[in-house]
Amino acid sequence: MAVGGLALLFYSIANGFGQRGVTAQQFVDFQEGGNPHLGFRRAHAKGFCLAGEFVANGDLTAYSSATLFQPGSTQFVGRISVGGGNPTAPDLAAGVRSLALSIGDRPSVRWQTAMNTPPVMPVRNAHDFYAQMNAFRPDPETGRPNPERIAAFLEAHPETQAAREWQASYTATESYATETYNSINAFYLVKDGRRQAVRWAAVPHAESHGRGFEGDRDDANALQNEFMARLENAPVVFDLVFTLATAADNENDPTVRWPADRQQVVAGQIVIHSASDQSEGLCNGINFDPLVLPRGMAPTQDEILSARSSVYAESYRRRAREHFYQQAPSQPSANEQEKE
């Protein structure tokens, strides 16, 4: 009896007993849509690798004890990607562009950040995010998203307002090098037992001409090629700008933008020196989990943040398994593209 009971408990826990709502596995299953691209990230599958350095100016050392904020340079491996699970998706069709960095080589001092073009999340937790993905899913009958379902979702979730306002005001620029990439979630900078809630953004040095992409729009790798060509002339540079929360800001709520008058501190420059295809670069083996933080930084209780960490881990587990069993193609084939 006792043994059977324990066996049953092991079995139930392994199958989601006690979990509130959606699990990491269900989330990644949804992203795969029953048709995984073996060996690729389940989200942001399309992208390429970067190498460069973070050059700190020391201004953030007043708030964080992390060594990489002391004046000096730390090497990073990075990745620029677009949203979605298709590794051959056209760059220009994507709604979200991303810049992910893994700064520092030793695990005790490493800092990883996965930044996106939107500055806020539409919802506050993974369960609502899952509901949102379902609401925006194409209707099996029409092949298009169902406007009634979307309207019902948006009405039930007024916290989506800031994200929708941003979406309405945003125009994609002509280059990955002229976008601003946001941490979205807030974190703490920690020093001497004091903590300061912050968000950060990578703000480009190169200015956008504001006319959008003007090259060959039929090229699926249009923006990747543009970026690599740009790097042949000079490094691509971003300022890493930290925004400091005040007591009026809720650092655990990623759906609200902080007012524009919040104090900002430039921690240094992100200098991208080279880029390579993701099948050749170092970035492919990295899970850009935003919760890999050095001493001197700490996570907030933002529920989206912890959910990102779990879902990324499940995606990483699946593609690592496929790489181990050698099910992953070294290059996405033309068939992969046709499947979409």
Added chain:
Amino acid sequence: MTTVTTYSLAARIIHWAMALLLISLLFAGLAMVQSLEPWHLTLLSLHKSFGVLALVLAVIRLVLRIVQQQPDLPASVPHWQQRIAQLSHFFLYAAMFAMPLSGYLMQSAAGRPVSVFGLFTLPNITSVNMELYGFLREMHGLIAWGLILLVLVHMGAALHHGLIKRDGVLESMTGQPSPEADKPKD
């Protein structure tokens, strides 16, 4: 050399402590890889810290096992059952080492830190390697299910000895003298 009927106090303490620890680690592992809640991060860091502790305890336990005399199974236990008992104990020990080692190595292959109760961080002993992570991650999961099976068989056998056969085998680990086993032998 006199024969012993119970395990030493040290061996019994480490057995029961590890029983509690390993079952907790197994449950924590199964739950934390599914959860999207903030608590899964706390559980993950506890799982890593206590996993390192479990490896240290496994080393101490193996040393105790080698240097101390072990009580024999009663002669009433058939030879084939004695062999199965030996084998299951061998695999339990193997799993006690394989679980924390595969966990540590897979974190290393993924380039992730293993921080022990926030006191210190273990060094990465492999380079970042997704194929290696893929192998070790699957091993960590498979060995966990192997260990769960072994623990259930082990508990079943111990309870069978303690409640049905009443031959003093369970008492050799609980430390309570078994009335029948203590009977003066003729």
